Amino acid sequence: MKKLLIVLAMCGLSMGSMAQETTADPVEKYSVATNSFWSNWFVQVGADWNAFYSNQEHGQGLSRSPFKDFRSTPGFSVAIGKWFTPGLGLRTKFSGVWGRTVVDENKHSNHIWTLNENVLFNLSNMLYGYNPNRVWNFVPFVGAGINRNCCADRYAMNLSAGILNTFRVSKHVGIHFELGWNYAEQDLDAVPADGKGGRIWEGKDNKLYAELGLTFNLGKASWDKTPDVDAIKALSQAQIDALNAQLNDANAENARLKNLLAQKKDATAAVKEYVGTPVSVFFNINKSVIASKKDLVNVKNMAEYAKDNNANLLVTGYADSATGKPAYNQKLSEKRAETVANELVKMGVSRDQITTEAKGGVKDLSPISYNRRATVQVK
Incomplete structure (x- = not known):
C-alpha cells in the first residue's frame, strides 16, 4: 500500500x-x-x-x-x-x-x-x-x-x-x-x-x-500585465517631448517664461501656446489615487504658471471604456479630476482658478489602459 x-x-x-x-x-x-x-x-x-x-x-x-x-x-x-x-x-x-x-x-x-x-x-x-x-x-x-x-x-x-x-x-x-x-x-x-x-x-x-x-x-481566461505607468508616458511623442522639457529644468523654465512676459507684450500668447500642451496624470485600474508621484512634478509647473499669471486651469478626468459600466466610469473620471484639482489647491492655486470636467470611459489611446488618466492644461 x-x-x-x-x-x-x-x-x-x-x-x-x-x-x-x-x-x-x-x-x-x-x-x-x-x-x-x-x-x-x-x-x-x-x-x-x-x-x-x-x-x-x-x-x-x-x-x-x-x-x-x-x-x-x-x-x-x-x-x-x-x-x-x-x-x-x-x-x-x-x-x-x-x-x-x-x-x-x-x-x-x-x-x-x-x-x-x-x-x-x-x-x-x-x-x-x-x-x-x-x-x-x-x-x-x-x-x-x-x-x-x-x-x-x-x-x-x-x-x-x-x-x-x-x-x-x-x-x-x-x-x-x-x-x-x-x-x-x-x-x-x-x-x-x-x-x-x-x-x-x-x-x-x-x-x-x-x-x-x-x-x-x-470568459476571460488569461491575465494582463500590470500597467507600467512610466511606459504609458512613451505613448505619445508630443507628450513625452513636453514632459522632458519640463523635467529637465522646471525652475529655470518657469523663470524664462516670466522673463518673456516682462519683455514682450505678446509674450503671454507665446507662453500660453507652450504650456497649452496637456500634462497627464495616470491612475491604476478602478483607482482614483495617483499612480506615480513623478507626475506631480509636471503638475507643479502648471500650478506655478497659474499662480504667477493668474491663469485658469482645466482638469479633465478619463476612464477606460473596456472595464466598468458607463455610469461607473463617469463617476470614476469625476473622482480622478477632483483628485488632481485637490493637488493643485495644495500647491497654492486658488480653487476659483480650476475647472473640472469628466469624460467617462473613452478609448482615445491604445492600449486601452492608457486612458486611465486626468489632464491639466491652461484654459
Whole structure:
C-alpha cells in the first residue's frame, strides 16, 4: 500500500518537472493585474477509475491487490472552479456514482458519490512565472467535503488530496489528468468498524482514483500585465517631448517664461501656446489615487504658471471604456479630476482658478489602459 502511494507521488512530481523543462517558454516574469470576479472560471468533466480500500481490510495489504476487480470500478466527475490568481484557485467537484463495499474478494456494489471543495496550487505559475502559452501545468490540491452511500443512506465527511495535470489545447479548451485520494470516515461503506486501528490507511475508508477529462475555460481566461505607468508616458511623442522639457529644468523654465512676459507684450500668447500642451496624470485600474508621484512634478509647473499669471486651469478626468459600466466610469473620471484639482489647491492655486470636467470611459489611446488618466492644461 505505502509503496503504491510513493510510486504515484513520484510519478506526479516527475511529470510536473518534465512539464517545466519541456514546455515552459523563456518569457519574462511579471506581475499581473487582478481580474473581475467573472473572469478565469472553468468547468471540468471527466471519467475515472477508482479503487475502494476500506478499514475492514486491515492486514490484507493494499499493495497486494490495488487493481483487482473486486476493488475497482469506473466513475465520472463534473467540477466548476475559479482561478483568483495565476497560482491559486478553488474548485467544487462532484464525482461518483458507482462504488464498492470491500470486505472480501467478492463484489459488493454500492452507489456512492462525493462532493469536495478543493484549493488548487498551480506550482508551474508560482515557480516559473505566469505563461499563457505553457502547455503543461502542475497543480497539487487539498480539500474536504462529504460522501454519501446511497444504498445505505449514510453520509460521511472526507478529506482529499491529489495532483492535477492540465494540458493546453487552446485558450479555452484543455485536457486534464488527475490522481487523487479521498479519506472518508470509517463507516462510509455501512460495514460496522471492527475496532482495528493501526496505520493511517487502515483506520478509515479510502478511495484512490485516476481521472482523464476535458477542461473548458470560460470568459476571460488569461491575465494582463500590470500597467507600467512610466511606459504609458512613451505613448505619445508630443507628450513625452513636453514632459522632458519640463523635467529637465522646471525652475529655470518657469523663470524664462516670466522673463518673456516682462519683455514682450505678446509674450503671454507665446507662453500660453507652450504650456497649452496637456500634462497627464495616470491612475491604476478602478483607482482614483495617483499612480506615480513623478507626475506631480509636471503638475507643479502648471500650478506655478497659474499662480504667477493668474491663469485658469482645466482638469479633465478619463476612464477606460473596456472595464466598468458607463455610469461607473463617469463617476470614476469625476473622482480622478477632483483628485488632481485637490493637488493643485495644495500647491497654492486658488480653487476659483480650476475647472473640472469628466469624460467617462473613452478609448482615445491604445492600449486601452492608457486612458486611465486626468489632464491639466491652461484654459
